[in-house]
Amino acid sequence: MSNATMNRRNFLKIGATAGGGLLIGMEWLAACHPGASGPATMQTLNAFIRIGTDGLITIMAPNPEIGQGVKTALPMIVAEELDVDWKKVIIEQAALDTDKYTRQVAGGSGSVKSSWAPFRQAGATGRQLLVNAAADKWKVDPAACTTEEGVVYHKASGKKATYGELAEKAATMPVPKDVKLKDPKSFKIVGTSKTNYDLKDIVTGKQKYGIDTKREGMLYATIVRPPAFGQTLVSFDDSAARKMNGVSNVVRFDNKIAVLGRSTWEVMQAAKAIKAEWKDDGTLESTDDYKKNFEKTLAKLPDEPKRKDGNIKKGFAGAAKIVEAAYECPFIPHNTMEPMNFFAHVKDGGVELHGPIQLPEKARNTIADKFKFPKEKITVMTTRMGGGFGRRLMTDFIEEAVAVSQLAKAPVNVIWKREDDMSGGFYRPMALYKYKAAVDANNKLIAWHHHSVGVTGNTARENNFPAGAVANLQVDTHEYKSPVTTGPWRAPIHNYIAYSEESFLDEIAHSTGKDPVQLRLELLAQAKANPVGKVDYDADRYAAVIKKAAEMAGWGTNKPGVYLGFGSHFSFSSYAAQVVELANVNGQLKINKIYCAIDCGIVVNKTGAMNQAEGAMIDGLGHAMYGELTLTKGKPDQHNYDTYRLIRMREAPPVEIHFMENTIDPTGLGEPALPPVAAALSNAIFAATGQRLRSQPFIKHEEVFSMQKKTEV
Template sequence: MSRGLIEAGNAGAAISRRTFLKLGMMLGAAAGGGLLLGFSVRAAGGDARHSVIGGDAVEEPRPGVFAPNAFVQIDRNGQVTLVMPKVEMGQGVYTSIPMLIAEELEVSLSSVTLDHAPPDEKLFFDPLIGGQLTGGSKSIRYAWEPLRRAGATARTLLVAAAAAQWKVDPASCRAEDGEVLHAPSGRRASYGQLADAAAKLPVPNEVALKKPEAFKLIGTRVKRLDSPEKVDGTAQFGLDVRVPGMLYAVIVNCPVFGGTVASFDDTAAKKIQGVRQIVRIHNAVAVVGEHTWAARRGASALVVKWNEGADAKVSMKDIVADLSRAADGKGAVARKEGDVDKAFGSAKTRVDAVYEQPFLAHATMEPVNCTVHVRPDGCEIWVGTQVPTRTADTVQRITGFPREKIAVHNHLLGGGFGRRLETDMIAQAVKVGRQVSAPVKVVWTREEDIQHDMYRPYYYDRISAGLDASGKPVAWRHRIVGSSILARFAPPAFKDGVDPDAVEVAASLPYDLPNQLVDYVRQEPRHVPTAFWRGVGPTRSTFVVESFIDELAAHAKADPVQYRRALLGNTPRARNVLDIAAKAAGWGASLPKGQGHGVSVMHAFGSFFSMVVDVAVDDGEVSVKRIVCAVDCGMAVNPDTIEAQVQGGIIFGITAALYSEITIENGRVTQSNFTDYRMLRINEAPPIDVHIVKSAEAPGGIGEPGTSALAAALSNAIYAATGRRLRKLPVGSQLKTA
């Protein structure tokens, strides 16, 4: 696989300063943009605790620990601990974020240990995403300056402390590998030896960050720090939790969303050896056992009658009909440029299309689970979650316990993709745990996980363009119809009838379009719960926009790459990645019959992507032969992780584009496991060449763009191979039924 770093000639951009809070003291932006870091050293005490990957959070520094901010702790042995503000779900932040601290602090990466941050939005609030949560491909974008500045400030104070002790000019000292050195005299002191003295110094208003040309670690390929534990099995995911006296519960949810338990017969379930208790909550029954197998067998033996409600008759045709009718209504304007009606009136040609995208499940490899111990005086939670503070809020709402009586132990996530931004499974576990006088691990089976997910919304898009005599778009109208996740998840973000996530990309195209109108119609899918799914708005919008741009190129009888290039004059970074991907893929070369190239361009998550997909189509079956992707994500902190994230995102995207859909019949999800919610097999995975553009821009996001850019390039490749334009996902089923 290609690992080329390609010169882009990008000039360094001014990096905005962001604020964050200090543990136990004020931390804010100083005049001139520097940070005020209050340092404190506790009384002499024990050694720093070395964390196990996926272990418990550290609530506050131990005695004798130098805590320059909410993120970094240095003990008197010189041990550096990073209190990790983000969670690891496969994206590599447990390697890339420590690289930022290690670079500026001048310590080796191997010397940094990690602890989960506790639920505390005052300390770990991410202003880019509006809370203490992990998602939106924002982890490195959030950490890029604050964590580097925290390390640089600590380094500056440690150097100043050494210089004061030695009575020398700080400029004659330097930090290196966890020590401060004074070359003229040969003296040196470790960070641990200097921590007390550094805490007593006045904090500088400004500190100098290292220039990119001075980086020793940032920009290098670093192997994942969490890989050994994941390989040898010591890594702790939520599903791995074991606590003394723990019982196990398997959930049986009402098959219709919004339904409730009417009655149940547990006679047979109670006869199964190892079954300890049957617990009823409003929409489910839980069988509690001494082990998972007993609970699973007991769940299978239950006879439950449900109050299914009016939604028990809802099917896909009803949901799609609702969306189609809503598309005839009035939309809330997300973007308006020029005079669209006039431009359509003068256009030589008009092109209209409707695109549809299905409900999608997250189907994480680790099904949702939560271990809970509800005691009379408090509650303890063990879980893998993207939202630790929302988790604590959920527990508080159900139990009524004050926050100080609620302990949340976060763990590694066996896949998140947005599913673990939700706390429905945690709420359910707490409701079960309140009725069990022991710690209980509540586990959803794969079937429950798929059939009671919170799904990527079904989207219905009407899009039109007016072309001039040369085939160039002079008018553009795009109406997006679908559920508003933000109206539920973050109500203040839903303003004037527009969901910013649903219209992302669609309302900020990289193309030069003089007259455009993009609007949004909120239409909730009756009873089906919806949530963020990997790639969020850019995934759905990029499929529509880039597929439609390809349609316009075909109407203009133009090459799809050249057609895009002509519209990207004001977005040179987008045009650059397009050129790189097309060249690397050998665009324009003749291909065998039944084989075709497809291309897409995307600007989202602060990054620029272009993808070329090569497919072969034989008797309705699609084989992806090769994928070439050019990535301009700004400064590449760890190219190895970037490459892996792009590859993983593409595989995730291929699965969804070819096979994935959740369908509703009689109020129920019809899919139940990987037998009918198909995943891409290892033998079907194509070679993926990732070309990372060398850039001095601030980092962009990387976890989701690979998924977001894939579907359009794939469907465009199918068109090139077959001449059939597929406007509905998944394309695999469309090829077979058309």
């Protein structure tokens, strides 16, 4: 059992809600500001649980919902400790309020992780408050009372009362100073499967997204942008566009042109009629240029390594064998189902913002700085998002909406076309990774050198395994300056570096005659027994998921015509290990199944967790097989799904997932299952064909697939 101490300063409650009942606000609730103060009113509470006289419980959801399921999972945590009937829980989305909240973020797989302890405390304190109200009413010891599904019982006397019946009395009671949290073994809601809270509205079309935002007098807007990265607008002729039906205005801003009108179709058609002249400085690069320049950049080491353990020169000098390989990482767009969009209304010296954004506070601060609005005059309401994957961490589309609204002197909803969304950045960075490893006469890994370059600040994750397990290890990385805009893409950097690192580990294993799984376990044992430098991961938990995934797939057993590939990774404080099983079916390679073991601590919503893990693996698999955006003189070659290949439903293989059972507080889950799958597939392909795939997308490797043109993956 755990204890949580509360006091009047950080636990506010009122009884006079609009419909009666108890309103509980917690300044210490996850994402809530600890120092806020003020009268305990409906408008000024930092976050709240509202218990009505009808027994319905309303919980605010401060974090943006991007499909990761936090609008369902976080209230499950409160409901568990509050001990209520889940069917009586109502959830409301909170607007941005930095006076009340501090972590209104959808990113980094951190929502449940950061909210776990305070949301439990919120529910447990509310439960104890209601128990105390019942005990006071019945003149009994609170310790003699129990709760179950929103009812307080005193078994000795046979008395019982619903939370709704006790709500108003509870509002008059002193706040409990010490509350007990449940033993995880007694959980009834956490760890079960609950339907996504918004699911019915989503499947019936009632769910509103940012793209659905409408206001009186609102105009739709689409933006004409430079066709190539690095170009600037010289002039444009909008005469034809202005004559088209539904067009109300055309404005220029920030090297772009906005077309405004009464419908998306009309403004998008008018945008095609604009004749724009663009110029560049003659240095726009194509994909092949990046590859050549990356090689030149890697010709010398940077001034300071990202990590340096031991001495790699000494390690390589004493090597019995040296293994080297290079891996290429292409640009990839985010391809959210809902394209970028945002509503803005500049008025009264401020702006109303409404739409899909993963970082609402960043959006507000960016708009305040760029347009010189006082922060208190900017309101931001987040909508449920039709995908994000890191793209909606950016604010470019919000800045567009504000600029256009300001120029047009009207509320606007800027909506991107699919072509804009795919070719307008921000992409997963293109990068080149080179690895060099040394093993001694006993086939022990004694040196590891990672050297990379990419269109981003740091292409490495310098503390990744096998860091901590190798005596001589160095990580070097360079940033390559480019006008191409890049940004976080689901499991930033991990999404590709897990493929390169885990594939290279496989190469080391095969070159030394070791089993790939056994090599990883040996390195983890070394990191535990004789750690070198900083070790970010728990070697035992890491080893456990590796063993479990191998066991699930029957690793080490010989099955005719079946080939296995292994991959594992630690990211966002969670561990994932996967095995891809390939089969030779009539001369064609086909994925039979993907096996996955994950340790993310306590799983809050089992259904949501399974969906996240399955989706992450299919996403990673599809982009490894098909995902690539190329450039010709700075201009993207792929603009829509006729030229950019995504994995298809018939190509999604069966997936078997095992969540390691423990009582460790939850860690990240939205992203950790994606990184290892590309390595597992690549290593399985090597097992089947004897050929290494060191660049993505895999479908380009004709030497592997030319004889299997109908291969399904």
